[in-house]
Every structure is written in C-alpha cells, then in structure tokens.
Amino acid sequence: MGAAGALAFGAAALSTVAARAEDTIKVGILHSLSGTMAISETTLKDVMLMLIDQQNKKGGLLGKKLEPVVVDPASNWPLFAEKAKELIVKDKVAAVFGCWTSVSRKSVLPVFKEYDSILFYPVQYEGEESERNVFYTGAAPNQQAIPAVDYLMSADGGSVKRWVLEGTDYVYPRTTNKILEAYLKAKGVAPEDIMVNYTPFGFSDWQTEVTKIKAFGSAGKKTAVVSTINGDANVPFYKELGNQGIKATNIPVVAFSVGEEELAGLDTKPLVGHLAAWNYFESIDAPANKKFIDEWHAFTKKPKRTTNDPMEAAYIGFNMWVKAVEKAGTINQDKVIDAMIGVSVPNLTGGYATMMGNHHITKPVYIGEIQGNGQFNVVWQTPGTIVADAWSPYLPGSKDLFADWRKPLSCGNFNVKSGKCGS
Amino acid sequence: MDNSILLRTRRALAVLIALFGFILPSAAFADALDDAFSKLFANQFSQTEQAIVDITAASPPRGAEILDALGDGRLYIDPLNKRVIYLTPAGDAFDAKTGAKVDGVDGLKKVRVNNGVRNALEAAVGALSVGAADPQKRIHAAQDLFNNPNPKALAVVDAQLAKEKDESAKLALEQARAAIVASTPDASAADATRAIAALAQRGDEAAKNDINAIAVKYKDPAIAGAAKSAIAAIDRSLFAWGLAQNGWYGLSAASVLLLAAIGLAITFGVMGVINMAHGEMVMLGAYATYVVQMFVPASMADWSVVLALPVAFLVSGAAGVVLERTVIRYLYTRPLETLLATWGVSLILQQVVRTVFGASNRQVYSPPFLSGAFHVGGLEITQNRLWIILLSGAVFAMLLFVLRATSFGLQMRAVTQNRRMAAAMGISTTRVDMLAFALGSGVAGIAGVALSQIDNVSPNLGQGYIIDSFMVVVFGGVGNLWGAALGALTLGLANKILEPIIGAVQGQIVLLVFIILFIQKRPRGLFAQKGRAVEQ
Numbered sequence: 001m002g003a004a005g006a007l008a009f010g011a012a013a014l015s016t017v018a019a020r021a022e023d024t025i026k027v028g029i030l031h032s033l034s035g036t037m038a039i040s041e042t043t044l045k046d047v048m049l050m051l052i053d054q055q056n057k058k059g060g061l062l063g064k065k066l067e068p069v070v071v072d073p074a075s076n077w078p079l080f081a082e083k084a085k086e087l088i089v090k091d092k093v094a095a096v097f098g099c100w101t102s103v104s105r106k107s108v109l110p111v112f113k114e115y116d117s118i119l120f121y122p123v124q125y126e127g128e129e130s131e132r133n134v135f136y137t138g139a140a141p142n143q144q145a146i147p148a149v150d151y152l153m154s155a156d157g158g159s160v161k162r163w164v165l166e167g168t169d170y171v172y173p174r175t176t177n178k179i180l181e182a183y184l185k186a187k188g189v190a191p192e193d194i195m196v197n198y199t200p201f202g203f204s205d206w207q208t209e210v211t212k213i214k215a216f217g218s219a220g221k222k223t224a225v226v227s228t229i230n231g232d233a234n235v236p237f238y239k240e241l242g243n244q245g246i247k248a249t250n251i252p253v254v255a256f257s258v259g260e261e262e263l264a265g266l267d268t269k270p271l272v273g274h275l276a277a278w279n280y281f282e283s284i285d286a287p288a289n290k291k292f293i294d295e296w297h298a299f300t301k302k303p304k305r306t307t308n309d310p311m312e313a314a315y316i317g318f319n320m321w322v323k324a325v326e327k328a329g330t331i332n333q334d335k336v337i338d339a340m341i342g343v344s345v346p347n348l349t350g351g352y353a354t355m356m357g358n359h360h361i362t363k364p365v366y367i368g369e370i371q372g373n374g375q376f377n378v379v380w381q382t383p384g385t386i387v388a389d390a391w392s393p394y395l396p397g398s399k400d401l402f403a404d405w406r407k408p409l410s411c412g413n414f415n416v417k418s419g420k421c422g423s
Numbered sequence: 424m425d426n427s428i429l430l431r432t433r434r435a436l437a438v439l440i441a442l443f444g445f446i447l448p449s450a451a452f453a454d455a456l457d458d459a460f461s462k463l464f465a466n467q468f469s470q471t472e473q474a475i476v477d478i479t480a481a482s483p484p485r486g487a488e489i490l491d492a493l494g495d496g497r498l499y500i501d502p503l504n505k506r507v508i509y510l511t512p513a514g515d516a517f518d519a520k521t522g523a524k525v526d527g528v529d530g531l532k533k534v535r536v537n538n539g540v541r542n543a544l545e546a547a548v549g550a551l552s553v554g555a556a557d558p559q560k561r562i563h564a565a566q567d568l569f570n571n572p573n574p575k576a577l578a579v580v581d582a583q584l585a586k587e588k589d590e591s592a593k594l595a596l597e598q599a600r601a602a603i604v605a606s607t608p609d610a611s612a613a614d615a616t617r618a619i620a621a622l623a624q625r626g627d628e629a630a631k632n633d634i635n636a637i638a639v640k641y642k643d644p645a646i647a648g649a650a651k652s653a654i655a656a657i658d659r660s661l662f663a664w665g666l667a668q669n670g671w672y673g674l675s676a677a678s679v680l681l682l683a684a685i686g687l688a689i690t691f692g693v694m695g696v697i698n699m700a701h702g703e704m705v706m707l708g709a710y711a712t713y714v715v716q717m718f719v720p721a722s723m724a725d726w727s728v729v730l731a732l733p734v735a736f737l738v739s740g741a742a743g744v745v746l747e748r749t750v751i752r753y754l755y756t757r758p759l760e761t762l763l764a765t766w767g768v769s770l771i772l773q774q775v776v777r778t779v780f781g782a783s784n785r786q787v788y789s790p791p792f793l794s795g796a797f798h799v800g801g802l803e804i805t806q807n808r809l810w811i812i813l814l815s816g817a818v819f820a821m822l823l824f825v826l827r828a829t830s831f832g833l834q835m836r837a838v839t840q841n842r843r844m845a846a847a848m849g850i851s852t853t854r855v856d857m858l859a860f861a862l863g864s865g866v867a868g869i870a871g872v873a874l875s876q877i878d879n880v881s882p883n884l885g886q887g888y889i890i891d892s893f894m895v896v897v898f899g900g901v902g903n904l905w906g907a908a909l910g911a912l913t914l915g916l917a918n919k920i921l922e923p924i925i926g927a928v929q930g931q932i933v934l935l936v937f938i939i940l941f942i943q944k945r946p947r948g949l950f951a952q953k954g955r956a957v958e959q
Binding site: 034036038040058076152155156158159169177195197198199200202203204205208209211212215217220232235239243244245248249250252261262264265266267270273332369377379 | 785876882886
C-alpha cells in the first residue's frame with residue numbers, strides 16, 4: 001500500500017469513528033450492583049440513570065443523546081480497574097461516574113491516568129489526594145468532620161470536652177481520626193480526654209465497645225462519640241446504644257457515614273437526638289430539593305425511596321460535567337478537564353457548588369439530628385459554603401502540600417517548602 | 424394525658440412556685456409568660472432553653488402541656504399573629520397563652536429542639552414531677568434530676584423526701600439530692616456527708632464523679648476521708664462487676680456463635696460436606712422473620728418474632744433440601760468441588776435476595792420484651808441478648824434430644840460413624856443425608872431469626888458468620904455437638920476477654936493465630952472423633 005492508500009485508509013477509519021461518535025455520547029457508570037457495597041452503590045447507579053434520562057429529555061448534550069453504559073464491578077476492588085478500562089477502551093465513554101470506597105478509587109486511578117479519562121467521585125472521603133483525572137464532589141474532612149467537631153465544642157452542641165473517636169478499621173476512619181486527633185489537640189483537648197478505637201469490618205457484637213464508651217463518658221466531663229463506623233456495622237451499633245440506654249442527651253454520637261439510607265433498617269425512636277454531619281439532608285426545605293425528590297420518586301416509581309448526600313454529590317458532579325462540556329464545546333478529555341475548574345452549578349440545598357482548582361467543590365455543612373421517622377432535622381449549618389482542603393493542614397506529611405490544576409502550577413501535590421511538584 | 428395527672432402536675436407546679444419564691448401577681452405573671460414566649464421567636468436553641476426556665480418559673484396554668492408539646496415537637500410559633508400555639512397529640516391546636524382553641528392557622532413554624540433543649544426540658548419536667556402520685560414517675564423524675572442536677576430543685580426534693588413512703592423512690596430522691604448537693608457550691612458539711620453516703624450506696628461511675636466534686640470543695644478531713652473510702656469501695660465493686668459483665672458478654676457472644684454454628688456441626692459433622700452456603704441459610708431465616716412480620720396483624724406484632732421461628736426453620740430447611748438434592752448429593756465424594764459449588768450457591772442466593780427484597784437493610788421490629796436492659800446489681804443485662812442465650816440453649820438441648828433419643832438420631836449417628844456399615848444394616852443413607860441437611864439448614868434459619876434482632880437484615884448477613892461458624896466447628900471437633908458448644912463458649916469468652924484489653928481488631932487476630940496453632944497440635948479439634956470412620 002502506498003502513502004496515498006494509507007492516507008485514504010486512515011481517513012476512512014477516522015470517518016467511521018466520527019460517524020459512530022456522532023450518534024451518542026457515552027457515559028460510564030461504575031458502581032457495584034452486587035456484593036457488599038451494592039447496598040449503597042445501587043442507588044447511585046439509579047440516580048445517574050435518572051440524570052442522564054432528564055438531560056436527554058432536555059435535548060441531550062452538544063446536540064447528541066447521552067447513552068449510559070452500566071457495568072457491575074461487584075464490590076471487588078481489582079474488578080473496578082478492569083471494568084474502568086473496559087468502559088474507557090471498549091465503550092469509549094466520555095466520562096465515568098463511579099466508585100464508593102476509597103480502595104476502589106485507588107484501584108481505578110492508574111487506569112484513568114493511563115488513558116487520560118475523567119472520573120467523578122461522589123462520596124465523602126479522607127482527603128489527602130488531588131488527581132488531574134478525578135473530580136471529587138463528596139466532602140473532604142474539613143467539609144464534614146472538622147465542622148462537626150466544632151459544632152460539638154460550641155455551646156449549642158453541648159460544649160463537649162471528652163471525645164471517643166470510634167471507627168471501622170480501614171483507611172477513611174484512620175485518616176479522618178488522625179486529622180481529628182491533631183485538630184482536637186490543637187484546640188487544647190488533653191490526650192487523656194481522647195479515646196480512639198477501631199473495630200473490624202461488619203462488626204456486630206458491640207456490647208463491650210458500648211460499655212467502654214459508657215465508662216469513658218461518665219468521667220464527669222461532657223462526652224461525645226465521633227463515629228466513622230462503616231455501613232453494615234452501624235445498625236448493630238445503634239441497636240446496642242439504644243438497648244444499653246445511651247441517650248443523645250447524655251452522650252451524643254455524631255456519624256459521618258450514616259445517612260437516610262442506613263437508617264432504613266432501624267427503629268430510630270431510641271436514637272432521637274444522635275447526630276450526623278453531611279452536606280445534604282433529604283429533609284432540607286429548598287425548592288431544588290423538593291423538585292429532585294419528586295423526580296426521584298417518579299423515576300424509581302417508589303414514593304418512599306429516600307435520597308442522601310452521595311446522591312446530591314452525583315447530581316452536582318453530573319451537572320458540572322454537562323456545563324463543562326458545553327463550555328468546552330467538545331467531549332475531548334483535556335479540554336473538559338480544563339473547562340471544569342470554575343464551573344458553578346446549583347446544589348440541592350438552595351446554594352451553589354463551584355469546582356475549585358484542587359478538583360474539589362465548595363459545600364455547605366449541615367448537622368442533622370436523627371428523628372423518630374428515620375429522617376434528619378438540621379440543627380446547625382455553616383453560614384456559607386466551605387472550600388475543600390485536598391491536603392489537611394493538621395497532618396505532618398500533608399500540611400506543606402497544595403493542589404491547583406490551573407496553569408501554570410498544574411500540580412496536585414505542590415510542596416510549598418521545597419517549591420517542587422510531587423511532594 | 425388524663426385530667427387527674429394534669430391536676431397533679433398543676434399542683435406540683437403550684438408547690439414549685441411557692442418553694443421557688445416566684446409568687447407573682449397575675450399581671451406580672453402574664454408579662455413573665457410573654458417574656459418567655461418572646462424568646463421562642465428568636466429561633467435559637469439557647470433562647471429556647473432560657474424560655475423553658477422562664478416558663479417553669481412563671482408556671483402558667485398550661486405549663487406542663489406546653490413543655491410536653493415542646494419535647495414532642497408539637498409547639499409552634501405563629502409569627503404573623505405573634506403567638507405561641509401548641510398541638511395536642513390528637514392534632515387540635517391551642518393558644519399557649521390563653522388556652523383558647525385555634526382553628527385554621529397558616530404559616531406556623533415549629534419550635535426546634537436539640538440536645539441542649541432536651542436536657543433543659545428533662546431538668547424542668549424532673550423538678551415538676553418529683554411530687555407525682557405514681558411512685559414510678561417520682562423515681563423517673565429523681566433520675567432526671569440526678570442527671571441534670573439543678574440547685575434550685577433542692578427544696579422540692581426535700582419537701583418530697585420528708586413525706587416519701589415508697590422505699591425505692593426514697594432511694595432515688597436521696598441520690599438526686601446528693602447530685603444536687605454536689606453541684607451546689609456552698610452546701611453545708613452535713614449535706615455533704617449525707618450526699619457521700621447516698622452516692623457510695625449508688626456506687627457507679629457517675630456517683631464517683633459526684634463524690635469527687637464534693638471532696639474538692641471541703642477541707643474537712645472527715646469529709647475527705649469519707650469520700651476517699653467511698654471511692655475506694657466503688658472502685659472495688661466496679662471492678663468486680665466489670666469482670667462479671669465481661670463474662671456475661673462472653674456468654675452472649677458464645678450463644679450467637681453456637682446458634683450460627685450448630686447447624687453446620689450437623690451438616691459438616693455428619694456428611695463432611697463443606698457447605699459455604701450455610702450463612703445464606705441464616706440469612707434466609709432473617710428474611711423469613713421480615714416476611715412473617717409483614718403478614719402478621721398489628722395486634723399480634725409483638726409475637727411475630729416467635730411465629731417466625733417455625734417459619735424460618737421450614738424455609739431454610741426446605742432450601743437445604745433443595746440444595747442437597749440438586750447440587751450436593753452429586754458431589755459427596757468430591758469435597759473441593761462441593762466447596763466451590765456451595766460457594767457459588769451462596770452468591771446466587773445473596774443476589775436472588777438482593778433482587779427480590781432490594782439491596783438496603785430491612786427493618787425487623789423488636790418487641791418490647793426484646794428491647795432495653797435491666798440491672799442485676801451492677802450487671803447490665805440487655806433483653807435481646809438474654810433471650811438469644813436462652814434460645815441457643817433450647818436449640819442445643821433439642822438437637823441433643825433428637826440425636827440421642829430418636830430413631831432418626833440413631834440412624835444419623837450410625838451414618839456418621841460408618842456410612843457403609845449403616846447402609847448394610849438397611850439404613851437409607853441418602854434419606855438420612857437429606858434429612859440431616861434439612862435439619863442443619865433449618866437450625867440455621869432459627870439462628871437467622873435471632874440475628875434479625877441484633878444485626879442487619881441484609882443480603883450480606885450470612886457472610887459475617889460463615890467463617891466464625893467453621894472456626895467453632897473445627898475447633899470443637901467435627902461431628903460433635905458438645906464440641907461445638909464448648910468451642911463456641913471458648914471462642915466467645917476468649918474474644919470478650921481479649922477485646923477490652925487489646926481491642927477488637929487485635930483480639931480477632933490473636934484468636935485466629937491461636938486457632939491455627941491449636942489445629943496444628945490437635946487437627947481433630949477439642950473432641951476428636953474416634954472409630955473406624957475417622958481412618959477412612
């Protein structure tokens with residue numbers, strides 16, 4: 001084949017790619033639909049399908065229809081990487097919305113870097129990360145954990161002086177508790193007034209732990225529990241709290257992983273007054289939220305299905321992506337990644353979320369009390385939105401790091417001391 | 424609230440006013456109430472707390488209803504007409520100031536409640552109902568006061584103590600008085616001594632703190648000495664009760680382990696089948712409880728858990744029979760393939776349940792006899808755990824009876840000991856296999872009913888128990904019920920002894936290492952099976 005032939009062939013190949021690309025824009029959904037994480041992630045898959053459906057009814061994006069590609073990584077971390085690769089290479093999706101656990105996100109990171117694709121990550125996490133290919137629409141620790149502790153230290157929150165940091169034994173609780181411990185000590189809390197405790201995944205026999213909390217809490221100082229207990233272990237934990245008669249008026253528990261969905265398996269009457277810190281609650285009275293909940297009920301055909309914080313994060317992430325693609329006028333990854341920064345979309349609680357240079361978004365923080373009907377009632381909120389710290393200023397390794405993906409810095413871990421990118 | 428209680432509360436309020444010295448002329452009274460209500464309009468928790476104190480002090484005719492409504496989230500402000508409205512539990516609206524019924528009001532805003540407001544309410548209601556006619560109410564009020572001691576309430580408590588006849592109410596009041604004294608900066612030495620004695624009798628951590636609070640205020644060596652010896656005594660008794668409490672937790676953990684594992688002891692023991700789907704039989708039992716609860720009429724709701732026991736047994740037993748007939752019986756001679764096949768079945772069952780019931784947890788109702796706790800001395804016994812221990816004992820006894828005293832049990836033991844010889848004696852081994860599998864799975868279903876009270880009813884329920892169950896069976900000795908019981912007891916107690924010392928995560932690791940070493944030394948577990956079958 002001569003040069004001309006090769007050119008012609010190349011042009012033909014290009015035109016078929018173009019023809020295929022003209023039909024639809026594919027969007028990858030990478031959430032576990034089976035296995036242990038299905039309990040949380042199935043909801044996010046459904047919400048993505050709803051958002052894509054709504055966008056298509058509005059006429060799609062760049063004049064094309066959006067086409068969801070759903071895969072099931074089955075709560076299996078290596079499978080997340082395989083499925084991510086399949087979405088990017090085989091289905092050629094424009095962006096992927098997915099992951100829940102930090103370990104699944106870490107597992108897919110190399111894939112997104114290698115193929116220079118885009119991941120939207122919708123769950124609150126431990127921070128200490130800022131990647132060019134990932135947009136974090138959930139809360140960083142300073143958008144959830146630190147405001148919650150601030151609230152409990154305030155007069156309104158009960159002027160708490162003694163702290164139990166209770167978590168499941170994996171990366172999110174360990175990092176969050178490290179940050180909180182450093183923060184509390186910086187605020188003048190004595191080391192003997194902090195108890196850190198970890199339990200295994202899926203822990204179900206909480207008798208000893210709850211007794212320990214009770215003993216720690218009866219030292220005469222107002223005590224609170226900061227819980228980073230993961231999904232499945234929460235129901236037995238709260239049941240034991242109720243049975244042993246720990247009331248929120250004595251020892252309040254503030255949780256970072258308990259939302260409307262997790263309360264579904266519980267009788268919440270003995271738990272009234274225990275707290276959760278999120279950036280969204282289903283009960284928040286805002287027109288955008290009401291509209292979203294109504295659409296959600298209509299889409300799932302279940303009039304009682306709850307909404308929760310990661311759903312709002314998915315909603316914000318999807319709308320930001322749509323806006324960035326419209327701004328860039330293309331789905332080309334590099335252009336969309338650059339266009340994302342500075343994009344601002346309404347959140348569901350009556351404010352705006354803006355994508356910052358560190359690929360995290362601005363969020364308001366709410367403290368909600370558990371009610372007898374399984375919902376939360378907001379008792380405190382930040383006056384405005386909070387900008388995320390990708391790197392916590394309270395950890396020795398990370399306080400000198402700084403992330404900004406705008407030119408000319410374009411770096412996720414710039415060390416301000418050494419003046420170099422890459423720690 | 425019926426009228427007599429209202430009347431009594433009102434009388435208590437009157438007493439309170441008299442004692443607090445807040446006897447106000449009626450005009451001033453209305454002003455004080457207006458003042459208190461105006462604080463509610465601020466929509467700030469600290470203001471609401473102040474309003475509660477003011478309302479208690481002003482003691483309006485409907486004070487108890489207003490505070491009750493506030494606690495239950497039935498108190499509203501009407502910003503348009505500048506008035507406070509409370510709803511009765513039935514939903515009728517009344518003006519809090521005038522007591523007049525109001526109809527058709529719009530734009531009401533609920534007075535918000537948080538933990539600080541709840542504490543203030545507890546203290547206020549505690550002071551109000553110390554004089555209630557029902558001794559239980561008085562005890563409750565005294566406990567509220569103990570938790571939220573308020574120096575102003577001392578007079579009310581003393582007045583009630585002077586005429587108190589009920590012994591346990593007297594005790595509670597005396598303790599409440601001690602807590603109040605501990606929180607008063609200038610109590611007399613006599614009061615302090617009396618308080619220390621009452622607190623020493625109570626003997627818990629909270630009492631210890633109060634004694635400490637008293638001790639630092641007085642230089643008197645007699646008081647300091649009394650405080651010191653009281654604290655030493657409390658420490659000793661707390662330590663002893665702590666040990667007993669841990670023993671109880673160990674027993675409770677063992678009972679859960681035994682329930683989950685005992686079905687496996689039968690299937691694994693009798694047929695040597697490694698059934699990885701055993702946990703899913705437990706899960707099916709938990710879902711059976713949920714389904715039974717949906718169909719039971721509301722009047723019987725408290726008993727749905729009991730009704731679920733036979734249903735769960737049948738559902739899981741039937742699932743066991745299907746599993747045995749369709750999968751396992753073709754694989755009897757191939758243990759590795761059995762392991763893989765049953766593991767596959769476990770995944771299939773999980774996904775089926777997830778598809779039918781959804782991925783989220785299902786709420787199984789806990790009847791009153793399975794919620795809460797009671798005290799035996801310094802021991803706190805949670806009722807659900809108590810019943811699970813009893814159930815586990817009953818299931819164990821029943822299985823022992825089946826194995827020892829029925830002809831089916833005899834056949835089963837014969838097949839366990841020597842399959843071919845049993846067949847030669849005319850025992851249908853396939854039938855025994857099937858029934859044994861049904862029995863083992865059915866018992867797993869019963870375990871599921873128990874677990875629905877303490878764990879998530881989710882498709883993953885069984886996974887959390889399968890490893891522990893195998894551990895119990897292997898540790899105890901395959902094919903032996905007593906072995907399983909002793910294995911469960913050892914592991915449960917060891918777990919609960921290790922947990923407070925080295926933490927739950929490390930405790931689990933230590934236990935697993937111990938089992939590995941133990942199995943090295945005694946591969947056949949605690950109770951090794953003897954006989955020809957073992958040598959095969």
